[in-house]
Amino acid sequence: MTDPTIQVSSLRKSFAHGSGRTDVLCSLDLEVDAGEIIAIKGRSGSGKTSLLNILGGLDRDFRGTVRVASHDLDTMVDRALSLFRNEVIGFVFQSFHLIDSMTCSENVALPAAYSRRRGHSITPRNVEKVLERVGLSGLGEEETRTMSGGQKQRAAIGRAILLGPRVLLCDEPTGNLDVETGAQILKLFQDLNASEGMTVVLVTHEDRVARIAGRVLNLEGGVLV
Amino acid sequence: MSSVILRNVYRAREHLGSSLFGVVAGVGVFVFFLALGAGLRGVIQGEVFPIERLEVVPAKGGLSSLGIMAPGSGQGRTIPEKKVRRVRKIKGVKEVYPRMRFGFPAKAWGGEGVFGQTMWTEVVADGIPAMLVREDLGEDSLFRDWSGKDSGKACSLDSDCPKSEYCGHGPRSRVCMHPVPFLVSRYLIELYNGTLVSAHNLPNLPDWALRKARGMRLHMDIGRSSLGDAPKGRPREVQIAFAGVSEQAIDIGITVPLAYVQRWNGEFVGPEASSGYSSLSVVVANKDEVTFVAEMLKRAGLVIRSKGEEQIGLMIMLFETTFIVISILILLISSLNISHAFFLLARDRRRELGIRRAVGATQADILGSFLLEGAAVGIVGGLFGVVLAVACSVLGNFLAASFLPDFPFKPDDFFHFSPVLILVSLVVGTFSCLVGAMFPAFRASREDPTRALM
Numbered sequence: 001m002t003d004p005t006i007q008v009s010s011l012r013k014s015f016a017h018g019s020g021r022t023d024v025l026c027s028l029d030l031e032v033d034a035g036e037i038i039a040i041k042g043r044s045g046s047g048k049t050s051l052l053n054i055l056g057g058l059d060r061d062f063r064g065t066v067r068v069a070s071h072d073l074d075t076m077v078d079r080a081l082s083l084f085r086n087e088v089i090g091f092v093f094q095s096f097h098l099i100d101s102m103t104c105s106e107n108v109a110l111p112a113a114y115s116r117r118r119g120h121s122i123t124p125r126n127v128e129k130v131l132e133r134v135g136l137s138g139l140g141e142e143e144t145r146t147m148s149g150g151q152k153q154r155a156a157i158g159r160a161i162l163l164g165p166r167v168l169l170c171d172e173p174t175g176n177l178d179v180e181t182g183a184q185i186l187k188l189f190q191d192l193n194a195s196e197g198m199t200v201v202l203v204t205h206e207d208r209v210a211r212i213a214g215r216v217l218n219l220e221g222g223v224l225v
Numbered sequence: 226m227s228s229v230i231l232r233n234v235y236r237a238r239e240h241l242g243s244s245l246f247g248v249v250a251g252v253g254v255f256v257f258f259l260a261l262g263a264g265l266r267g268v269i270q271g272e273v274f275p276i277e278r279l280e281v282v283p284a285k286g287g288l289s290s291l292g293i294m295a296p297g298s299g300q301g302r303t304i305p306e307k308k309v310r311r312v313r314k315i316k317g318v319k320e321v322y323p324r325m326r327f328g329f330p331a332k333a334w335g336g337e338g339v340f341g342q343t344m345w346t347e348v349v350a351d352g353i354p355a356m357l358v359r360e361d362l363g364e365d366s367l368f369r370d371w372s373g374k375d376s377g378k379a380c381s382l383d384s385d386c387p388k389s390e391y392c393g394h395g396p397r398s399r400v401c402m403h404p405v406p407f408l409v410s411r412y413l414i415e416l417y418n419g420t421l422v423s424a425h426n427l428p429n430l431p432d433w434a435l436r437k438a439r440g441m442r443l444h445m446d447i448g449r450s451s452l453g454d455a456p457k458g459r460p461r462e463v464q465i466a467f468a469g470v471s472e473q474a475i476d477i478g479i480t481v482p483l484a485y486v487q488r489w490n491g492e493f494v495g496p497e498a499s500s501g502y503s504s505l506s507v508v509v510a511n512k513d514e515v516t517f518v519a520e521m522l523k524r525a526g527l528v529i530r531s532k533g534e535e536q537i538g539l540m541i542m543l544f545e546t547t548f549i550v551i552s553i554l555i556l557l558i559s560s561l562n563i564s565h566a567f568f569l570l571a572r573d574r575r576r577e578l579g580i581r582r583a584v585g586a587t588q589a590d591i592l593g594s595f596l597l598e599g600a601a602v603g604i605v606g607g608l609f610g611v612v613l614a615v616a617c618s619v620l621g622n623f624l625a626a627s628f629l630p631d632f633p634f635k636p637d638d639f640f641h642f643s644p645v646l647i648l649v650s651l652v653v654g655t656f657s658c659l660v661g662a663m664f665p666a667f668r669a670s671r672e673d674p675t676r677a678l679m
């Protein structure tokens with residue numbers, strides 16, 4: 001029996017609000033096995049994005065223990081966390097978050113600029129392969145700001161999977177897309193999960209997204225139910 | 226990597242444009258005035274007061290710097306031949322020119338052929354061993370002791386004598402003899418060309434005119450002048466002949482072969498005045514050895530005579546310091562400017578920085594990228610500044626050549642842009658940009674990526 005890829009226990013997260021603090025996550029526990037796809041649902045403002053930021057090593061301001069792919073996030077320093085985000089995690093954001101001044105392939109290749117892995121560097125050929133994988137072949141030179149929503153989301157996924165992460169964290173990946181494009185994106189996640197064995201965490205409030213997940217959890221009152 | 230940085234700088238040109246201007250101005254002022262200072266220093270140390278040349282006088286009772294010795298005032302202290310030999314042996318000393326001042330009054334006149342009018346002057350003069358300057362002047366130079374080589378023919382007019390001689394006053398009667406050769410300094414020529422020419426409407430003396438003037442004869446009274454007569458001896462008129470311009474000649478005055486001065490000092494002052502030297506010109510082989518040689522000279526009980534180069538050096542330093550301060554102020558202001566520009570940049574790129582952090586950039590990566598951009602602005606601005614300064618120096622030289630009146634040692638090029646100066650200015654410019662970029666870069670690198678991505 002291997003360790004779960006994601007192991008969270010007694011996670012607390014609160015934000016300072018003027019005088020006091022509001023608790024967003026209260027003593028949250030979560031375990032996700034390697035190769036699982038899970039969906040997290042919840043009302044707007046329930047803390048889904050906050051949870052993903054913590055799991056992805058973007059937010060270090062929390063209490064409790066968070067272990068992702070054998071990394072103890074609560075004890076890591078900035079440098080180690082950055083490396084962790086670079087190598088272990090693929091982020092797909094609610095609003096794409098591509099850099100407009102760069103081309104599609106430059107955006108996809110961005111993580112390679114911060115890779116510290118010696119020996120195997122990312123070549124234009126690798127980038128082209130990833131573009132193919134996410135259905136953007138031939139669009140590498142496209143200006144990011146002229147691309148459609150679906151294309152942007154594909155580019156964002158391409159960037160997330162460039163360095164072969166073990167965990168893909170997706171925040172409302174289909175929220176901004178029409179039904180058909182959304183379905184294609186979901187298909188892509190399923191493929192990635194099946195072929196590469198990536199662990200996928202999907203945050204959503206759409207049932208069709210939840211349908212591809214092996215487990216669906218609800219975030220309510222700061223805990224998962 | 227560098228292309229990314231330059232592209233970023235280009236992208237941010239609106240923000241960085243005005244700061245770039247500040248760097249250009251700061252570095253420009255810095256290089257321009259330091260190059261000017263270095264240029265002037267070079268002229269002063271290389272030509273006006275060559276630092277490889279030390280003028281040395283005896284420790285006490287030294288001669289006044291103009292050195293006109295009142296008749297009968299005695300010789301003060303002198304430097305004996307023994308000490309000259311000792312100085313010659315100091316390591317780093319290339320040559321020593323022992324000098325002996327005229328200890329008696331003299332005046333000279335003549336020069337119609339060159340000046341267009343009769344010039345008249347009290348004479349300040351000394352003698353140096355003719356042998357020592359023969360190499361510089363050439364074997365056929367007039368500059369030698371002619372006594373013993375005179376024809377000695379009795380005469381009553383110059384025309385009674387061979388062409389190279391004149392009818393002079395012998396011990397008993399008038400006989401044919403060679404004129405006394407004399408040298409003048411480059412300094413004197415520059416002084417004449419730079420100041421006297423325009424003030425007194427005299428002809429300029431460029432190098433070709435000086436070559437032509439070689440052999441020109443003047444009259445000189447020895448043993449008497451308007452200041453009075455020598456205590457003893459037989460005052461009389463001699464002829465002197467221009468033998469050329471030499472670095473070894475006395476700065477202001479004329480220099481004749483030592484043997485004449487020894488004889489005349491003996492005749493007009495006394496035997497004690499014809500031995501020992503009034504000063505030494507010590508030429509050091511290498512600028513770097515000047516300090517050492519100076520120290521050794523002091524230990525030998527000699528005093529190095531300053532000719533005001535310290536004061537001028539100090540003035541140049543003051544001038545340089547003023548402009549260093551001004552350029553540093555400009556760079557400080559541009560540094561603030563850069564700081565402001567980078568704050569705006571960081572604000573504009575907030576989301577982009579968040580994205581970069583999310584895909585693996587460390588705080589150090591973000592800091593480094595901003596600092597590199599700062600350095601790029603500094604180097605680009607610095608290069609423009611240097612180019613601007615060089616352009617201004619060309620213009621400055623042109624204006625000086627066209628509109629400034631001649632003055633002694635007026636150079637064709639007032640500036641000296643050394644590679645070290647250019648390097649230092651680029652470093653200073655870059656440093657000021659880095660200082661400016663530092664704080665905003667630090668702030669940007671500490672930004673919480675989750676907030677940046679909200």
Ligand SMILES: Nc1ncnc2c1ncn2[C@@H]1O[C@H](COP(=O)(O)OP(=O)(O)OP(=O)(O)O)[C@@H](O)[C@H]1O
Pocket residue numbers: 015016024042043044045046047048049050051676
């Ligand atoms: N940086 C912040 N400072 C203060 N409060 C914050 C901050 N980020 C989030 N919050 C608060 O924390 C709560 C959870 O926010 P979060 O973005 O995690 O919710 P969410 O479930 O992702 O919502 P949505 O479905 O709208 O994306 C909200 O009440 C929000 O106002």
Ligand SMILES: [Mg+2]
Pocket residue numbers: 048049050094171
């Ligand atoms: Mg959210």
